Amino acid sequence: MNQNFLSVKDVTFRYFEQAKRNILEHVDLEIEKGKIVVLIGNSGCGKSTLAAVSAGLYPENAGQLLSGSIRICGRELSTIANSERAKLLSMMFQNPDLQFCMDTLKKEMIFCMENICVPKEEMDGRIGELAEKLQIEELLDRNIHTLSGGEKQKAALCCLLLMNPAGIFLDEPFANIDEASTRKLIAMLKKQNEEQHTTLIAIDHRLDHWLSAADEFIVLGKNGQVLQGGITVETLPRYRELFLQEGLFYPEELPEFQPPEIGQTILELKSVSIRKGKRKEFLIEKADASFEKGRITALIGHSGCGKTTLFSVILKQKKYEGTILLEGTDVKKMKPQKLFHRVGTVFQNPGNQFVSACVQHEVEKSLSIWHPGLGEEEKKERVFRLLEAYGMKQYRRYSPYMLSQGQQRRLAVLSMLVGNQQILLLDEPTYGQDARSTKAIMDQLLGLVKEREMTVIFATHDLGLARRYADRIYRMEGKELIEWKN
Amino acid sequence: MKLKDILFVAITAVLFGIVYLGAVYMGAALTGILTPMGLGIYGYEPFYGIWFLAAVFTTYVLQKPGVGIIAEMLAALLEVLMGNFFGPIIFISGFIQGLGSEIGFAVFRYKKYSLQSTMLAATGCTVLSFIWTGIRSQYWTLSPMVVLGIFVIRLASALIICGFGCKLLADGLAKAGVLKGYALGLGQMTLEEE
């Protein structure tokens, strides 16, 4: 008999009592035991909330459950204690840095086993067994902080496998890691599913890497409603329209990448070497690259390979050896303020660079920094025009932190624009975004390149994104920077 | 307190600890300059208010009795983890500062959370910590003017950094809609998130 692993019935959930709308509205969902199911939905449809509610983490940590019930393996969720629940359903999260409370994987594993009351005599044996099976011995005693994003996610998964729960909920676990690590993790998950019949429920806004593994795809719409369940790899083409209509990625073959002819160089790296922290070891060694005016260049590489560091070097915020030329002038000889007036930057977490309490002032503030002599009236008008042109006028009174991640990035780009910067550096501009939001961000950049002949350089771990939007692609591999060609 | 709140308090304490480390260099430089004049004792006083931040800020956000003491004790424990050379005695210092902050908020029976209460809490911290460091460093053997100077500088630092600073930071966070999961943020729901 096929029993359900998870059944969600009529669940309504909101974050705050006074909020005007619910995040989840009468959601019903059933997941069969032993399956691999992928839930797909656009940003803000409530899929992460649904995961946290199903795993019993909400409303304990935030929000209120207004109606409905959740059963795991036939048991009512609210009656199960944490340690008991972790054996039934455990969860893996998106951000690799925020999943650990100890400093090494081994200690974290011990912490997990202590939680579910494993007798201490068994602990060493269980760790040893798993480490050998998954070949992670060398990860066990390294400081977690020194691991790459992919390794951190692997470590997080190992902790869950050690507890061997009946099911695992994965909340966009691959959003910030490279393709190779993603493939390895999926293989590990698939194997676990085959050997232990572990039910796997994954949330993702991309399904291409799940095609070989998943049994079922479920498309979620607004407020966590199931729009279409029971999609398999075979029946997927039938739902192409639905995917596009919901603004979701539909896996498609990319056209061949053809870089255009070499244009006019605006920014040039000449045998640039960067050291890791204060140590002698090199992070990047003797890198040469040239970035062309009015073009989009992508920097690809796994997380932690030094993309962000390279940006800080270009901005003179970190020491380096070699030469960087901005339109023929050595950056080392430029005054910082002058440099920042020509090179604008949006970091991975745009929240780190907001200065004002509302969107309108945010852009005005930038205008005052770069054009100090401007009159109040003219400033207001310019800001208004910009906000209108980029579809953010309705949010002008909002705090920047109230915007979604995608909107925050676009606002950060907007505040760069008023300074008339010619070069824009963007670190992971589409991190954690669905197809619609990715398109909105990238279209804004494409428009800038066309209208203002801006030069855009963006770093990403996503080769697909680079192929779709960039004119030229550099790949960071080992300590080298190589131009990528198909 | 829930685990989430404990983490909030602890991470805030770590953050303010890092801010303080930034100030330590300046404090050391100032001590160096003032030492030949016999006033090296003033070196770190202008930054003393940073010590009280954790207690007053978290109490102002969470609005529960006892948070100040817990925050300072967690901060002390973090200091020990980071290898502070004063060792376990900073638990006492932490407790005393936390108590000072509690007194400030208790004056309004934990019902009023305004600039007045953060200022009072900052003053409470200053007074109690002044008594404690006074005992430890035998302030009564020093000339009264110097001791008064210590108190005045410390109080000014506490009022500016802690009294004003906490209120400014926390209200800003509440306005930005970040604190909606906490007591302070609940009263500040004006715009609906899209």
Next chain:
Amino acid sequence: MEKLNPFLKGVSILVCGLILSFSYSVLLNGGIIAVSLILLLFFSKARLTSLVKILVPAFVAAVSIFFTGMMFTSGSAIAPEAVSKVESLNFEVMSYSMTSVYNAIQLSSRILAFAGLGVLFAMTTDGEEFVKSLMHQCRLKPKYAYGVLAAFHLLPCIREEFAKAQMAFRVRGIPVTPFSMKPVFAMLVNTVHWSEHVAMAMESKGFDGEGARTYYTVTVIRWYDWCFLAVTVSLLVSGTFLLPF
């Protein structure tokens, strides 16, 4: 020293520190400094280089308070304007009364004695062991213990993110000093999100702040822990009463 139970060692040193706070003897201060150094050098694994490094700030503080004591001891205070003239300093030192010299030595040796006690603990105690010991011997709830450990282990992340935030403002053309409010504000926004994420990650791994759990290592109190407490405290108490000045 490392073999002692961290919690009881902490209590011993804490009690010593408290007694020291209320006793005023230069000899006692000197004795504490000597005993701490002897224990550190011969009965612990503390490395000499790191010991020197950690004692430098304490030494600086001691020197600075020594000068304060010299010039501003109550009753024999000299007008500040006289002292600010560096060339006259030698002459001034000569004229200091015995009380101010004694008081200066007293004050600075106290600072060093406190530092000696603190370092004795800090350099022989593993932080994590200490937290565990607090759970086992002091009944600290696991949610506080692991909450603090989690925050502590986030330290490198927080530091990195803070540096990133400061840089982000700088490249926006906004000058940043270590005391700028804006990056601190941005970091507090992160703190709110992080605390929720980390709490959820810990709870999804079955962590229950107050419920039953097993322990991989359990710290215990042995007879020599009590001995250490008894010996140190009684030494200090007798020192307080017996030493004349």
